[in-house]
Amino acid sequence: MKLAHFLSCELVSRMKDQVLISNAQQRETGKVNAAILRAVKEGIFEFVFEIVKADPQLVWSGDSKSRNIFSVAVQYRHAKIFSLIYGLDIKTALARYPDSFYKNNLLHMAGMSAPSTALNDIPGAALQMQRELQWFKEVESIVPSKVCSHLNKEGLTPRELFTKNHKDMRKDGEQWMKDTATSCTVVGALIVTIMFAAVFTVPGGILTSRYAEEDFLESLPRKMIIGLSTLFFSIAAMMTAFSAALFLMLHEQSWIFKPVICLASIPITLFVLMQFPLLVAMANSTYGPSIFDRKMKRWF
Incomplete structure (x- = not known):
């Protein structure tokens, strides 16, 4: 090389x-x-x-x-x-x-x-x-x-x-946004069912809105970033509450407590591993350094 x-x-x-x-x-x-x-x-x-x-x-x-x-x-x-x-x-x-x-x-x-x-x-x-x-x-x-x-x-x-x-x-971008938002909403609904008596939606009405070209520049990515960040926070809160509740009930029976926590963490971990790179990529693309070097020094 x-x-x-x-x-x-x-x-x-x-x-x-x-x-x-x-x-x-x-x-x-x-x-x-x-x-x-x-x-x-x-x-x-x-x-x-x-x-x-x-x-x-x-x-x-x-x-x-x-x-x-x-x-x-x-x-x-x-x-x-x-x-x-x-x-x-x-x-x-x-x-x-x-x-x-x-x-x-x-x-x-x-x-x-x-x-x-x-x-x-x-x-x-x-x-x-x-x-x-x-x-x-x-x-x-x-x-x-x-x-x-x-x-x-x-x-x-x-x-x-x-x-x-x-x-x-x-059109493909619109469908991709809706599919991603739908998958997140399903997970959010499960969290709501388990922990909260509230309605979870991805901010900004991503599932129902029609998009203009300009929306893809910052508006839609920003809404998706907020939605994914909120979802990850909710997942972390849910797992913390779930683990704490199990510990209080089964702290004297650790042989049951630990396997249950591990099994419950598997689907959550897989979901986060699939979606977190998307969150990072979207944040970098929207708010990260520009791909253009506007500060290029005069070379001629």
Whole structure:
């Protein structure tokens, strides 16, 4: 692994040296632009950064449809490469120009469906929808206002393109939210039956509401975080009360008390193990560090 990393760094260093001494014709012959765009598609940040840092004009490198490296980074959802745009003073210019074929600008690219490989590590359709909205909002925050109303070849604005391409994901996210809330409500109902004379519901009416796209950005995750946190607290309180009651009744018969507690803990433990990672993932995605490096230092 170390040898492969060393060889990769050496290759990048030599390519950077060649970029510095080559002219436009030599770069075209050597397919430098094609190599950069391929690296962007694959998300190879170190290669892209070192090469464009050697010659910042290469940020204008375009593919056959005139899409620059940042348009490609958005299309393939590589946040680290896209964040290089924050280190440039020309980000507005880079964001303004549409491609030559579909007339899609940078925000249109954020409105396209992400490749499946970009979403594989994100659990659940709702969190995937949230990530797509985060991308769209991030790109929207840096483009000129005119870009937001620009029409592509299909006559669609970036927002309309986003809605069109994410219609199925929104429906899947809605169903995922309801299914998750239902499973939590069943457990909550059991807790109510055992301990409380009250009604347990996931906060915010998740089971009955219809969702807008924007709800997936923060509103729905926040409600689910509150619901899951409350549920885990209720489970802990229930087990504490249950254990205390058994201990008071059977403290002289520990051979009965301990096995009963262990058996009762098994389904609770399994449920928590299944749902707690979801709570952590949702909290990190909603309130954790951004995937974008807005504090990128100027490198050109």
